[in-house]
Amino acid sequence: MHDTLLSLLRTLRLEGGASGALGPARAALAVDPRVPAELRDALDDPHEAAEVAEALLAMLGEGDSLTAMIAEAVRVEAGELAPAPAEIEASLREPFPWPVGEAVRAEAGAVSLAEGVLAGLDPAWASAMLDNALSPAAHAVAARRLRDDAEARAQLTAWAALGRQVRAAVRAEAGDVGSIWGGVATTLGIEAEPVDLSFPLREAVAAEAGRVDVADAVMARVRRASVGPIAPVPRSANSGWAWGGLALAAAVLLAVFAPRAPLDRQGVSTELHFATAGEIVVEDLSYAENASVQVIQHGAESEPLIIWVQEEVTL
């Protein structure tokens, strides 16, 4: 039965109301007083027969992507159908004498599937209809659905208004984007309408951003174990030998004639005596990658040796 129905629908889809397959049906309906007048009118419409056949084939899972989407939406809306029992299958093959259509309509009353079908559709479907991206048959079905759904029409109108607002906002914010608008529109998947903007984009961005100094942020990531500038850089310890000798001699004199420093309870001087160059040796030295170290001795050899550490050195 399924194959017979599919074959009939395919014939009607191709031939429309002029199909010879509708001849027996017209003849039977013309004399059957139970058939409503609108059904006879529908059979007389040469285009509607093809559209209805198209829609029914879609519901049966045959057709383009749009109709497949509609069929899927109808299936979701209708839920899973249990297979008919064998006795029902058999009874369907026999002539059906009762006016089933009237009985069902009287029992069900007014039923609208449009809202449920549209709710189950991908939003891109409606957008595609607006962009004339659907096949003629699909567009006709979609238009019919929209015609009956005021809420959907309002939604599409709102989308269109939003698109205009977005384009206007982009133009106002970006300035002269005439040369790049085509690429942006293509990326967004919308039509690249011609724009006439004379505001210089580059200057606008620069004015908005102000002066940006990225040196510190960049250099903070380029850390090396190297010597950076130190504000008070004393002279290296590797110089001034001759003066150092004089200073050492002076230190010897000072040690002899200077007053005694205070002593702690062990008899050790509590006053600081900085080691001269000859009294201290740096035997090993290492430091962190983000630091620099200098061993320095300012001025005379009697001056203290200083291990100067500078943290967070950047180049």
Next chain:
Amino acid sequence: MRWMFALAWLVGTSAFNPAFAQGRPPMPPGTVPAAPANPVGQKVEIDLMVVHATNAHSKVDPALTPMLKHLQFLSYTGFSLMKQESASLGISEEAEFAVVGDRKVTVQLIDRTEKEAKIRVRMFNREGKLLDTTVSIYRNRSFIVAGPKHEDGVLILPVTARY
């Protein structure tokens, strides 16, 4: 007159010896190195001062007056002693000194002779080890570790090995 000869000898020796700047100056024959005035104890007293040098003021802590002449080349006007700590260390022992600004300094006594002590000094900040150095320094002598920034100045840490 003997001092004049000694002075001349010292000047001549140090002026023409490149190793003098960083290395140990050679001792002339028959010269006794700076002999310690006191017998060597079992422990070495490590003393660490934390001095804050700044240009925000020109006050000098009275406790720092004796060493002020050694700090004036640093181009800072104010010096304050923030803390001073000591630890008595035997060989291989280590002491930890807390320094301001989430920093700390550890000092380990590596070796000690009658004349000098070998100490390992490490400085840490919140990111890890900043400095690791080993120095041999005459007993009762000091040197300085300096440079870490603190507030609007720098920290100066005189380290003394006293025994």
